[in-house]
Amino acid sequence: MSKDPRQLFPRGSGQRYGLMELVKGTSPMVGKGPEDTVMSWPHLLIMEVLAILGTTVLLLFWSLAINAPLREFANPDVTENPAKAAWYFMQLQEILLHMHPALAGVIIPVVMVIVLMALPYIDRSREDIGIWFASKKGRKIALFSTVYTTIWLIGLILFDEYIRVRSLIQEPEIWPGWLIPLAVIFGLSALLYFLLRRWRPTTREMLIGFFTAFVVTYILLTIVGLFFRGLGMHLTLPWNLPPGALTF
Amino acid sequence: MPSNRSITRIITQNRVWQSIFRQGYPDTDENQSKAITNSWFLHIHPVRVKTHTLKISYTWGLGVISFYLLVVLLVTGIWLMFYYAPSVERAYTDIQNLETSVTFGMLMRNMHRWAAHLMVLTVFLHMCRVFWTGGHKHPREFNWVVGVMLWLLTLLLSYTGYLLPWDQLAYWAVTVGTNMIGTTPLIGEQSRLILVGALETGPEALVRFYALHIFALFLPMIILVGVHFWRIRKDGGLSSPLASTDEPPEGGVK
Structure with a gap:
């Protein structure tokens, strides 16, 4: 870059572009020639229009077929049984059954969001x-993580329903509310870490294992809380x- | 090609049309690029995209679908606001009237509700897609952070809308939720009081949830969506595999 940029980009030559800025580093398009690209109109726009049309059709038929629920007028004196949160918060309500409310409803979600x-x-x-x-x-790691998480979660849910941590240890509250749940979370995470290590994964692959475990936990607990929790x-x-x- | 007397020509060859669409029909490279850059609605797109971006099995269109659902929610939501007042006396009967006496009322309410649920789903799946394909990594770190915020906003918008019909479903779902917030160490009860506005879920909560739903959460939502899209362009479009492996992965400057 010994040449004066003004020589590379002379003024007043009828050109329709100008030098805006010199930056270090490669642009994300480095190594990608025009042969790797197509015009947005029509190639990208047609895909977007199709996605929009498909969504519209699905949504219209869904809305014609199934009505949004409307129950009786709200009554603070009549508790619903079960009193459930909106379906997309059922994973939080599910873990609420197994530990202290502050841990389940606040600390774990906040920590999860920060980690994400x-x-x-x-x-x-x-590279990848x-x-x-x-x-x-x-x-393979994602698949293993899915199976591992599913088996443990179902096992733990059944254990806490039919054997119950609180029937084994009631007092003091810090044991069933905080220490045991945290020990299970960290213990199973550590076990997953050591099991994944036998693949000699990169940081990326290890994170895939843990992110997959998070997604599986999130979806599975939502399903259990919504479809498998009754009175x-x-x-x-x-x-x-x-x-x-x-x-x- | 249309002949001189064709109807297409009559429509497009006049000052009004040409003042709106400055370029000719986009069948040449030049007009196709102008169609993008000259349009306020389309200029968010690059003129050319990587072929990799168009692979359905890569994106599943989840970002576009999520954004479109937001637009549907905005349109149906404004429409619902014409018929709804956030007071304990009126909210429930307004919804009943909407379902029984307003033309297309039921359809609009259904669309608003199901689009909201669908959006909760598509935004989450979009997040999973981005992580599993590595789209969150350098140089897109910050856009991932914005995306996580958008996911949270989606959940909160859906949740605040949930109370508005003021039926048993809404009432208890919100009571369960706000009680959870109340268990936060140190600031729990205060946070719950700010949100609910009283000791129990009641008229105060309804007004606050309404204000949050139609404005206080929606405004950050559209601003962050704007930032999210803008950052996609600034970070070099959608993620795709590096062109060659001999390329230095970080920066590329010696």
């Missing part, structure tokens, strides 16, 4: 951007749910 936001700052590699699950190994928030089967247990 921190993810790209933990893993700074760039744009590849689903980073690699073949990453795919008094006790486990039941979806076809035995009391009326009003589905909070859509």
Whole structure:
């Protein structure tokens, strides 16, 4: 870059572009020629229009077929049984059954959000951007993490319903409310970490394992809380749910 | 090609049309790029996109679908506001009237509700897609953070809307939720009081949830959506695999 930029970009030559700024680093388009690109009109726009039309059709038919729920007038004196939050918060209400409310309803969600936001700052590699699950190994790790998390969660939910941590240890509250749940969370995370290590994963692949565990936990607990919790928030089967247990 | 007397020509070859669409029909590269850059609605797009961006199996269109659902929610939401007053006396009967006496009232309410639920789903799936394909990584770290905020806003907007019909479903779902907030160490009860506005879920809560729903949460939502889209462009479009492996992964400057 010994040349004067003004020579490269002379003024008043009838050109329709100008030098705006000199920056260090490669642009994200480095190594990508025009042959890797197409005109947005029509290629991108047609895809967007199709996505929009498809969504519209789905939403219209759904809205014609199924009416939004409207129950009786709100009555503070008549508690719904089960009293459930909106369906997308059922994973929080589910963990609420197993630990202290402050831990389940506030501390865990806040920590999860902070960890989620921190993810790209933990893993700074760039080689595997744009590849689903980073690699073949990453795919195996995601699958393993899914199976691992599913088995443990179902086991733990059944344990706390039919054997109950609180029937084993009641006092002081710090044990069933805080220490045991935290020990289970950290213990199972540590176990997952050591099990994943046998693949010798990169940071990225390890994070895929843990993110997948988070997603599986989130979805599975939502499903259990919504479809498998009946009167008094006790486990039941979806076809035995009391009326009003589905909070859509 | 349309002949001189064709109807297309009559529509497009006049000053009014040409004052709106400055370029000709986008069938040449030049007009196709102008169609994007000359349009306020379209100029958020780049003129050219990577072919990788268009792969359905890469994005599943989840970002576009989420944004479109937000637009549907805005339109149906404004429409619902014409018929709804956030007071304990009126809210419930307003919804009943909407369902029984307002033309297309039921359809509009259904669309608003189901679009909201669908958006909660698509935004979450979009987040999963971005992580699993590595789209959150450098240089897109901050846009990922914005995306997580958008996910939270989506949940909160849906949740605040949930109370508005003032039926048993709404009342108890919100009571369960605000009680959870009340358990926060140190600031729990204060936070709950700010949100509910009284000791119990009641008229004060309804007004506050309404204000949050239609404005206090929606405004940050549209601003952050703007930032999110703008950052996609600034960070080099949608993520895609690096072109060649011999490229230095970080920066590229020696």
